[in-house]
Amino acid sequence: MSQAKTILFIDDNPVDRTLMDRLLSKCNFNVLLASTAKDGLILAEEHLPDLILLDILLPGISGIEVCKKLKNKELTKRIPIIFYTSIDTPKHLIDYKSYGAIDYLQKTMTSDMLIKQIKIALNVN
Numbered sequence: 001m002s003q004a005k006t007i008l009f010i011d012d013n014p015v016d017r018t019l020m021d022r023l024l025s026k027c028n029f030n031v032l033l034a035s036t037a038k039d040g041l042i043l044a045e046e047h048l049p050d051l052i053l054l055d056i057l058l059p060g061i062s063g064i065e066v067c068k069k070l071k072n073k074e075l076t077k078r079i080p081i082i083f084y085t086s087i088d089t090p091k092h093l094i095d096y097k098s099y100g101a102i103d104y105l106q107k108t109m110t111s112d113m114l115i116k117q118i119k120i121a122l123n124v125n
Helices: 014-026 037-047 063-071 111-122
Strands: 006-010 030-034 051-054 081-085 103-106
Touching: 006 014, 006 037, 014 030, 014 111, 030 037, 037 051, 037 063, 051 063, 051 111, 063 081, 081 111, 103 111
Parallel strands: 006 030, 006 051, 051 081, 081 103
Antiparallel strands: none
């Protein structure tokens, strides 16, 4: 049996962090939560999660800058990052790949669809 995958969720909204923690835990993922960009960067380096879900609109350092920082570090550059945001710009208009992210998902998507996209990104069933 394979070991549970670890997902780091970086988001300044406490309600979103609580909901994501419950959802991912229910799906048997290990969950790390960060409320700031700085904490997210530290957790990413300390734990080397299998995937990072990253809000774009963070106070101080934006999610885009966090993504760039992670992709520029040898230790964290191979961790897949998915932007998970309330920005309602259509996916095809966001150049998320140029920042190093593998996907761009909106917070309005269903939980089932979110889990499906996470599993695709992690190559798990």
